[in-house]
Amino acid sequence: MKILFLSVISLCVISLAGCNQKQVEQPRRPNILFAISDDQTFVHTSFAGSEFVNTPAFDRIAREGIYFTNCIAGSPGCAPSRSAIVTGRYHWQNEQSGQHASSWMKKYVPFVDLLDANGYVTGRTGKGVSPFQYARDKNDSLWRATDAAGIAHSNIRYEKGAAGDERTADEIGPVNYFENFKYFMENVRDDKPFFFWYGAYEPHRAYEQDSWKRTEKSTADVKVPGFFPDDEIIRGDMLDYAVEIEWFDLHLQRMLEYLEKTGEIDNTIVIVTADNGMPFPRAKANCYEYGIHVPFAVSYPKAFPGGRVVDDVVSFSDLAPTILEITGTNAEGMLPVSGKSILHILKSKKQGVVDPSKKYVFSGRERHSSSRYLNWGYPQRAIRSQEYLLVWNIKPERWPAGAPQRIKPKSGGELFPMYGIDENGVHHSEWAFTDIDAAPTKSFIIENWENEDIRPFFNWAHSRRAEFELFNVKEDPYNLTNLAGVSGYETIEEELKQALMAELRKSKDPRVVEPDKEIFDSYIRYSPMREFPNPAE
Secondary structure (H helix, E strand, O other), rough: HHHHHHHHHHHHHHHHHHHHHHHOOOOOOOEEEEEEOOOOOOOOOOOOOOOOOOOHHHHHHHOOHHHHHHHEEEOHHHHHHHHHHHHHOHHHHHHHHHOOOOOOOOOOOOOOHHHHHHOOEEEEEEOOOOOEEOOOOOOOOOOOOOOOOOOOOOEEEEEOOOOOOOOOOOOOOEEOOHHHHHHHHOOOOOOOOEEEEEEEOOOOOOOOOOOHHHHOOOHHHEEEEEEOHHHHHHHHHHHHHHHHHHHHHHHHHHHHHHHHHOOOHHHHEEEEEEOOOOOOOOOOOOOOHHHHHEEEEEEOOOOOOOEEEEEEEEEEHHHHHHHHHHHHOOOOOOOOOOOOHHHHHHHHHOOOOOOOOOOEEEEOOOOOOOHHHHOOOOOOEEEEEOEEEEEEOOOOOOOOOOOOOOOOOOOOOOOOOHEEEEEOOOOOOHHHOOOOOOOHHHHHHHOOOOOOOOOHHHHHHHHHOOEEEEEEEEOOOOOOOOOOOOOOOOHHHHHHHHHHHHHHHHHOHHHHHOOOOOHHHHHHOOOOOOOOOOOOO
16 A cells, blocks of 8 residues: 555656646747848839739738838948848948948847857858958958858859759849758758848849840839839839849748748748848939838738738837847847837737837938949938938938049049940940949930930939938829928928937937048948049049
């Protein structure tokens, strides 16, 4: 009897131990797949209604998850915008580490590092946080040694002409994004939660012109933005852009199918966006809607009620604090963030405006490419509400798209022709307005600038601008009617100006609070340089 009694007690103890063990088991932390295209405007997904772009992977995330109608990038250029993503800070807070093609300093710790230290396995494929100059050797002791988006897994590549090269256009890059993701999952990730950064190089230019003609696309389906003339050249250029968006989406679709096949999809948060707007005149490198308003969708049906369209304004600086909160990661080690977590919006069941207290988000730019005398930039700051966009052009005397004339290399000061148009009427993109990527659209508008029907489009893209521009983004999505100074809009303009300046002072923007307001133009650029004449002479 005594032995039997002890056996029963032993079984109870074992049973209770098992119960206690179950009680202390922690739920699996979510994986995160972060997918970011390079230069894609918010309207260019099939979910958003575009008839010439087909994006089934993005559409799935938007349909099953939360689609945000008002996501504003940190900048209309890739490097500063990506800087805002990983630091949670406005690019103007990050010194040279928020500027295009300058150096990344160690002190600007990205959230990716903290995830890595908190038990996540991190990695990336394709484009990370760039273009920045990272440490080249021990002499660059203040610079970060590796990309701020994580360790690269980009060795699996397509080879031109080889079996399996399925690329749909000649200018699409060689990185096989999906196969590198699969390699990470099967050889690096182990059994730990992961954060993976999928950074496509597409649809960044250059494009193979007329690659769309090998598809079933039609120029008739293209919706030409109101700041372009409606011409077949421009329609074709936009279709070549669409081909590259679809390449990004194809690899995302394969990643989603892989996660589904391996049983990981239910425990993976998928975030899809773009770093800035389309690489066309008056879009990329401009703080207008088509430069800073980007696609954004998040899916995690396990915890984020899906099938919702949310109209709250959200910013790239909000991403770092959101991801840190989701993963239970302490922000210690990072410099103070300016963004606010949107986890409460993701967990809500509401549609439309979920958090009315978040009235504004902010964006801006400094230098883009080397496009002016002494590598000067075109500094802008922008504030965006659900209905209005206010842009502060801090140096309105400068050319917004770059100087209209460039000095010929090694010529002793000889200038290329004005606007980059040669004696035969042919435009050369590298000769003028070089903040705009070389493109058939750019050349068409410049070559025909004297045509009275084309002149307005030329001016919208290239001419000097007012110091302040105010747009109603709902009624004027192309930002063509400046309401600044217009009777009836004084209250709105003043409210936005005050809110913008308050945030710039709070975030210690050197353009507003520092004695050296030109500090951004002094940072070294580690990419090719051009020479321009002194505009004062």
